[in-house]
Amino acid sequence: MIRGENISLKLGEKTILRDISLVVDPGEFVVLLGPNGAGKSTLLKVLALILKPTSGRVIHKYQGSDREEDIKRKIGFLSHRSFLYERLTAWENLEFYGKLYQVADLTRRAEEILEQVGLSYYCHDPVYTYSRGMVQRLSLARLLLHNPEMLFLDEPFTGLDQKGGEILTETIKVLHEQGKTMLMVTHYFDRGVDLAGRILVLNKGSKVFDGKLTSSDLRDIQEFYRAQVETE
Ligand SMILES: Nc1ncnc2c1ncn2[C@@H]1O[C@H](COP(=O)(O)OP(=O)(O)OP(=O)(O)O)[C@@H](O)[C@H]1O
Ligand SMILES: [Mg+2]
The missing domain is CATH 1.10.238 (Recoverin; domain 1)
Structure with a gap:
């Protein structure tokens, strides 16, 4: 389980994340949506213990050791930087x-x-x-x-061709079925969003929506999302 408590992150004068609290249960699949610059990648890094928040905290609970290095070993993080x-x-x-x-x-x-x-x-x-x-x-x-038990995927479809995208969608599906906890940032509504049990929408560093998908109709979700970020 991951618990984020009142996470805020400031860089200089700029507030990147504002007072975000959330709990992600084991095996949950959460999709993080939001416009460019909303703070999605930053939140993902904070939850994956790569970045420390300015205030608030992140707690990971797993069976076994709760030493930070053991927890980090259970985390898989995919981002724009390949680390290769x-x-x-x-x-x-x-x-x-x-x-x-x-x-x-x-x-x-x-x-x-x-x-x-x-x-x-x-x-x-x-x-x-x-x-x-x-x-x-x-x-x-x-x-x-x-x-890893827990996967953080930041726009994993970027740069993949049709076949690569299919492999990834299938892989994501299998990982979810295996009971991995997944957090994915994406701009592609047609890839993986329907697999997620829950969506979280960020805008200007704040959480503006956090809830279960009540409709499997992606168009509803898309319209709903647009309304969320446009009313700000
Ligand atoms: N190292 C940094 N130094 C200064 N500002 C930063 C840094 N990292 C992120 N930011 C700022 O924080 C805000 C949120 O960035 P973040 O990368 O988390 O957004 P995002 O939601 O992932 O956007 P995108 O959809 O474009 O990937 C942006 O305004 C960005 O300019
Ligand atoms: Mg990003």
């Missing part, structure tokens, strides 16, 4: 992260995950030769390698 080493091959990148996260049976796991994201054929090429979409696929592989 350009000069290393895909295989070497996964080896590096696998050792860092002490992944069991690493060779088999790396093979399996490269196959899953469709990169087996290119896995011995250095990452600097990869296209943007291939980098995104490899980022996904890196994210999943240590089988």
